[in-house]
Amino acid sequence: MRVINLSDLKAKFDSLEGNHIGSFDDWTQRAEQCLNVIRPMNKKQRSNYWAKNNIWRELYPALSELSGHKCWYSEAPENSSEWEIEHFRPKAESKSEEGAVILENGYWWLSYSWTNFRLAGSLVNKLRKDRFDSGNEVYGKGNFFPLDGIGLAQTGDEECDCERPLLIDPIKPRDVTLISFDQNGEPYPTYNETDNLLYNKKALLSIKFYGLDHKPLTRGRSKIWANCEMAVKKAHNIIKNNINDPVRRDEKIDECFLLLHNYSKYTEPYSMIVRNFVKEKIKDDEYSWLKEVERVLV
Incomplete structure (x- = not known):
């Protein structure tokens, strides 16, 4: 929502x-x-x-x-x-x-x-x-x-x-933040x-x-989560293996950010799942490069 x-x-x-x-x-x-x-x-x-x-x-x-x-x-x-x-x-x-x-x-x-x-x-x-x-x-x-x-x-x-x-x-605006979603597309209260x-x-x-x-909804959300996971995984692999090539690293980060930005557009189905995905992913210090993407999610 x-x-x-x-x-x-x-x-x-x-x-x-x-x-x-x-x-x-x-x-x-x-x-x-x-x-x-x-x-x-x-x-x-x-x-x-x-x-x-x-x-x-x-x-x-x-x-x-x-x-x-x-x-x-x-x-x-x-x-x-x-x-x-x-x-x-x-x-x-x-x-x-x-x-x-x-x-x-x-x-x-x-x-x-x-x-x-x-x-x-x-x-x-x-x-x-x-x-x-x-x-x-x-x-x-x-x-x-x-x-x-x-x-x-x-x-x-x-x-x-x-x-x-x-x-x-x-x-x-505040109301729509009260529900979050996990990787399976299941909703849960943001606050306990x-x-x-x-x-x-x-x-x-x-x-x-x-x-x-409802099952069709959770399946739809989980698919978007999986798309986000795939985009980040590909980018992260390039980042890890191109430590000495900052240009290549930046290119892959830009590509990943653009994909996540597009998934988060208001016209896209289940777009709020993207924010939940990023919120969970950046808890891992290994994905610190992903923190800046929050600025481009819409």
């Missing part, structure tokens, strides 16, 4: 859709009109209205552009499977990590708020089992939106500043319970509800 700059959505939308369905400002006006329509409705009526007036789908191309056409949560590449615009704060009902209902009517007032939209692969958003695993674990965020209990937003609160969500939000109990819990719950340990 890497941070998404949601403030760029207006510019992306206008550049892609402005000549077809109107400007982003036009869209927000229509969204406000839809919100006003559902204000007096009950839960069932709102659900029926959303099904026929899900204009957030019009933002799909722009939201996809923001992430380099990848799921905002898993960094899996966009493909032929069903992708969705997910409401970070669930619009119809919200539940705790145990499944208890927190808000029976959800955050319905944010159902047309573009600041509440996230692009998610269906494996992240919908509840389902991993068909590649014989276990009974269910993956998917669904209506789960656990809070730490310090506050609960009231109807109409657009900022929800009183809440502390226990799921990682890809638009928050002793270091930071809250961050540890957010990571564990996010791994669970976003299905970040």
Whole structure:
């Protein structure tokens, strides 16, 4: 997971859709009109209205552009499977990590708020089992939106500043650092319970509800890790055997840095694995030459 700059959505939308369905400002006006329509409705009526007036789908191309056409949560590449615009704060009902209902009517007032939209692969958003695993674990965020209990937003609160969500939000820079990955592509909390109990819990719950340990995802990440390992191994071999040829050494380091830079681009799948790879590799003093690559990762 890497941070998404949601403030760029207006510019992306206008550049892609402005000549077809109107400007982003036009869209927000229509969204406000839809919100006003559902204000007096009950839960069932709102659900029926959303099904026929899900204009957030019009933002799909722009939201996809923001992430380099990848799921905002898993960094899996966009493909032929069903992708969705997910409401970070669930619009119809919200539940705790145990499944208890927190808000029976959800955050319905944010159902047309573009600041509440996230692009998610269906494996992240919908509840389902991993068909590649014989276990009974269910993956998917669904209506789960656990809070730490310090506050609960009231109807109409657009900022929800009183809440502390226990799921990682890809638009928050600090949040995306809370999960790391190992050489097998397996996710784990960056902080243990002793270091930071809250961050540890957010990571564990996010791994669970976003299905970040889903087998196809771990395989994809491990492949990128292996590509990084191969690039560094080749460069390191040249470095060790050309001690008296600094020009040759620098050439191989440059080639390796360029490969790692390209793997870390926001358009590349599972790009954050590159930072995790480098972080682990430079713990070995033998790879001290690799430390400078952190400056060119994107």
